[in-house]
Amino acid sequence: MVLAPLKRILLVGSGGIALVKLPALIRMLRRQGYELRLVLTENAARFITPLTFETLLDHPVYIDPFARRDNLLHIGLRKWAEMAVLVPGTANMIAKLAHGIADDLASAVLLGAGGTAIPRIVCPAMNDAMWEAPATRRNIEQLIRDGWRMAGPVTGELACGDDAPGRMAEPEEIFRVIESLSAGDKRAPYKIVITAGATEEDIDAVRCITNHSSGRMGAALAEAARERFMDVVCIHGALRVPPPQGVRLIEARSARAMLQAVQSEIADANALVMAAAVADFVPDVKAAGKIKKSGSGMDLHLVPAPDILLETRALRARAGFHTTGFALESDALAEYAQEKLAAKYLDAIVANPCSEPGAGFGSETNRAVYLTKDGAREDWPTMPKREMADRILDRVLLALSETKK
Ligand SMILES: Cc1cc2nc3c(=O)[nH]c(=O)nc-3n(C[C@H](O)[C@H](O)[C@H](O)COP(=O)(O)O)c2cc1C
Structure with missing residues (x-):
């Protein structure tokens, strides 16, 4: 109509x-x-x-x-x-x-x-x-x-x-x-789903396994997308920075909850940026109540966490949908990122170092190698995370506008 x-x-x-x-x-x-x-x-x-x-x-x-x-x-x-x-x-x-x-x-x-x-x-x-x-x-x-x-x-x-x-x-x-x-388009031209922060995997009623992600990169991406008039959904785990303003927020504490939220939000979206630090391993069972202190050690058995990018592959595999992933690596940044780009069916990947001052978790700034599935490579120097968010979104929007033509 x-x-x-x-x-x-x-x-x-x-x-x-x-x-x-x-x-x-x-x-x-x-x-x-x-x-x-x-x-x-x-x-x-x-x-x-x-x-x-x-x-x-x-x-x-x-x-x-x-x-x-x-x-x-x-x-x-x-x-x-x-x-x-x-x-x-x-x-x-x-x-x-x-x-x-x-x-x-x-x-x-x-x-x-x-x-x-x-x-x-x-x-x-x-x-x-x-x-x-x-x-x-x-x-x-x-x-x-x-x-x-x-x-x-x-x-x-x-x-x-x-x-x-x-x-x-x-x-x-x-x-x-x-x-x-x-023109009758009551939504922003593009809907983008951005994940941010650290997941928390419960061991018992009071303890969890998490990581040091602050959520700053994801929050910067969400605000930068909002400033570009996109319809922004930010799915977040634990944040150590204020949540992004003026966007729809969905809290998803665990890898499983984040997977479910991403699955339901990307169904009508144009792009996904996975900036959250999602657990790779989760406890196989969550103990009921609080595990009592016994004076001796305890064994924790971990199993692989759901892989959000792999499990959403079918949903993302449609013309015009663009996915950007992140890779946090301690060495051989570009090499590992290149493997992840192909293995997770990404359009682009932002590889940032975790063992360098001024980059990675918690830092106000970041340094990255940006790779695309078409073989492009850009080496981005250390810059504020907000500036990096702008660079990433410029490229997402360019890719979306090119597929629309
Ligand atoms: C010179 C001047 C500039 C102002 N600029 C702003 C502004 O940019 N944004 C804002 O929210 N309030 C601004 N204010 C305060 C508002 O004018 C004030 O809150 C006022 O009650 C708003 O009334 P209104 O919302 O009914 O127009 C400014 C006030 C002055 C005197």
């Missing part, structure tokens, strides 16, 4: 400096034939005068819910709109939406848009400390659960001059997300 493109867009601007980017977005949308209405919060109207927008829109801007021209403005606008975009989204407005507060026209109309489930996009813009505040994280996660799509934020220059996360996505990127939703 071909869906008619959604053309009536309700823009809602809240009070942040990033409002200066809204005129550029309005121009792009109008050029493309979108019909627009704009609601500003009272604070937004203090940043840029409504007259500027009224001139660009050739239409009045709405601010006051009690304006006499239409007593039910918040309902009329919501019924008119086929899509709603909060641009920019302040921490304050995001918090109000997460809690269903409707104390001005902007929040009332967006609350109603959630009720009728029209596509909704939020473009957060704020200082990095506000973006990283636990309350903002909770609120963003709530919006995602409520069906909001996120455009940005990205890491870049903030109004305060710092180079940090929280910068609103550029108008071109927001335009791209609007276009993809307008």
Whole structure:
């Protein structure tokens, strides 16, 4: 079925400096034939005068819910709109939406848009400390659960001059997300599944076998994928870093649980990046209760853990699906990685050293050899894990776009 493109867009601007980017977005949308209405919060109207927008829109801007021209403005606008975009989204407005507060026209109309489930996009813009505040994280996660799509934020220059996360996505990127939703594609162009962290294999009710993975690489990958507007699912074991923000999180403690989660999530995904450190061996049985201390030793019998890459081979073996694996090696990085690339049916592998300062588990940085099944090899010097995540995703996206052609 071909869906008619959604053309009536309700823009809602809240009070942040990033409002200066809204005129550029309005121009792009109008050029493309979108019909627009704009609601500003009272604070937004203090940043840029409504007259500027009224001139660009050739239409009045709405601010006051009690304006006499239409007593039910918040309902009329919501019924008119086929899509709603909060641009920019302040921490304050995001918090109000997460809690269903409707104390001005902007929040009332967006609350109603959630009720009728029209596509909704939020473009957060704020200082990095506000973006990283636990309350903002909770609120963003709530919006995602409520069906909001996120455009940005990205890491870049903030109004305060710092180079940090929280910068609103550029108008071109927001335009791209609007276009993809307008075309009837209510999902991000690509769904990516990323695993992160260490698995924990229970010995008894209180003890487990795990490893030193911090989850930093997987979290960086999930955030980098989100910034590229992918539909991101992060399946994670134990994390020693904060979980990635603004993505769907699934906790899977053991190798078996992670296998099950990966199997169910990759069924409709385009890509998998296996950055989790999954156990190779697991106890053959989990003792009931707590094994009592006896004063003597005890034998632990380990059996091979499920091999997630091998067991998902059939699910992944379809045209257009891209899998990146990781190999952590103490020596002969490229050689072992090359073997794993073929043995696990991967499209690409990132081989990183475990016995080198500034790389591998727990480190803020990483060094790697990147190999593809087509025989390409890149030697990446030590760099922040986030930068490496960007490199990996650039290559995943390039491969996906090439198979789409
Ligand atoms: C100069 C200035 C810049 C601001 N920039 C932002 C911003 O980028 N993001 C944000 O969340 N809040 C920002 N604020 C704070 C919001 O304006 C404030 O939380 C306000 O209550 C938001 O109201 P609104 O959400 O109803 O528009 C800024 C405030 C000032 C004075």
